Amino acid sequence: MQLSSISHLLLLLPIVLCVLPCLTSLTSPQDVSALKALKSAISPASIPPWSCLASWDFAAADPCSLPRRTHFVCGLACSPDSTRVTQLTLDPVGYSGQLTPLLSQLTALLTLDLADNYFSGPIPASIGSIASLQSLTLRSNSFSGPIPAAVTTLNLLESVDLSRNRLEGGIPKGLDSMLNLRRLDLSYNKLTGSVPKLPPNLLELAVRANSLTGPLAKSAFERAAQLEVVDLGENSLGGTMEAWFFQLPAIQQVNLANNSLTRVVVPRGSGKNAVGQLVAVDLGFNEIEGEVPANFAGFPSLSALSLRYNKLRGRIPLEYSRKKSLRRLFLDGNYLIGKPPAGFFGGGAAVAAGSLGDNCLDGCPGSSQSSEVCKQAYGGRKPRS
Template sequence: MGTRSSILERLFLFLILLLRLPLFQARTLPSDTQALKAFKASVIPSSIPPSSCLASWNFAVDPCSLPRRTSFVCGLTCSPDSTRVTQITLDPAGYSGSLSPLISQLTQLTTLDLSDNSFSGQIPPSLSSLTTLQSLSLRSNSFSGSIPPSIINLKSLESLDLSHNSFSGSLPSAMASLAGLRRMDVSFNKLTGPLPKLLPPNLIELAMKGNSLSGSLNKFTFEKLNQLEVVELSENALAGKIEAWFFQLPSLQQVDLANNSFTGLETSRPVGGNSDLVAVNLGFNKIQGYAPANFAAYPVLSFLSLRYNSLRGRIPLEYSQSKSMRRLFLDGNFLIGKPPAGFFTGNGGAVLSGSLGDNCLQSCPANSQLCTPAQKPISVCKKVYRGRP
């Protein structure tokens, strides 16, 4: 009798759990499911490896249902109540295809990351409907066309990475309206034109390397960027003078303006003697004049490259007296005289590395790595200095 009662109790509990189960498995909003189906349908089937995230997207099962044992096992995150899709983060599986315009139906999406795949085509303008989107990464794909002006409607955006694609044209002029944007990387595309007149005011990192940007560095573009720490604008066609205000941006730490066409350089000592500037790369430009001694006054500057410009005159003695300088590249200029002895006897307790080669220096110790490559022929140096030295 007791055994029969126990069996009935277990059966009763099982039925109760079965009845209650739907309460814990709320279904995905139909428009979200429709958007996911369109997203997968826009991916070329032959580019979906069997073991990839997208291969597990089986719509015979509700996308946000739990537990996810065999379907939707990765690439997707849903809200706590399992009704809305909040993140799409694909694995780098080599997916190819386009980005479906129906992505706009995922109105609770906070992260869209398709990095390191082979997606192509244009960004659909409908993407601007994703007003809750905080992070957008299309890095290392084959997207092309212009960056749609409607991207400025993504008011919640904090991180934007469109690097390593084939985007062309110029950046939308109203980028400053993305007040929450902290990190922007559009490096290695085919962007042209000048920098925007205004950039998002809360940027921490700005990377626009490897494009065809032109024009000069405008103070108005940067003057409100009080939190900017990293500026990477190398491998463009920027020109004109780099002025002193640029290095005095209050939070600036790293600067890379190498491989451009800058011709002038103006520096001053940091305001109040304080600065967080750690690294400056101005190599491979067309900068003329003297090597600026003021860089030695930046208290934590440890890396400075002015290599392969058109600098003349002597190496500032202050460089050898800096307590923070660890790597110095002055090679490929027309510097004269003897390099400061402090370079070869230790710099604040550490030996300096870098290069002073391919200049017009005298008595640069041949046994020092700093003095390679060899100095320019005397005939070249005399021609530059019109017979002197």
């Protein structure tokens, strides 16, 4: 080979050697900037040496470069062409700090999961700029302030979990415009006000242990035709629980225990307008008056019912003892009279577990209300058995 040819090849060699590293450093500069800002906003003392964030070394590697043996080993995922960050899922090791508004630069992000850490401060309103976001999980942190209204503009969101924080204010209006939202969990915060209009494709609603007030409004649920699970326990909801609630087309599990409900109206669960989906209902620890609703027995799939510690009177409906699907029944802590159906919690009865204690029943030694309490409940008269 001539000397000129060798020299020509040597000139090409740096270009050839550059191909591989050049191709593995493709992450969008705006994504790199957002990731740097996120790490900078987190207290260095809260980043364990074995954690995902500890492996984020922007000077040593590109975030989306492959393989990730020593740098950016976890905490994020990228698009197939390694140009955009599509998932940000930090490990639950106790990171503390505040979220940077620059997260909005991750415009290809599908999943944001920072659960089980110690992030504090407000949720940045700029999060509403991540139009691609499908899953938002900030569960079990210390976020405070209101839920940004901008969240309701994220039309691709399917799941939102902001539970176990310190969020205040009302649930943002505009949820009904989130057509892809399937699961919403705002439990264990400090939210106030009422339940707003819900989106049409929502499957699960959980706003447990907040400070919601007022009666449940039919207008809030009228479009929620796919709603299966409702957990609004441990709030201050009051008034009447109307029949329309139990007629929601897909409703299966209902928990409104530990509220201030005063009345419940249960429709017939059989016949022309039967829904037949109801599986479990917990209305315990309210202030519900009247007789035990016998119509609950008409729902063919009902297996668990709790009406414990209310102000119910009268007798236990015989329909409950005949219902084959009912496996758990709690009626304790009321003012029920008469004798429980024979063999109610054993033998050939359908009910397998539960409690009837702290009532005015006959034949429940050691577990009934005192005669004086029963007399007071029935206007000073001894209740007739």
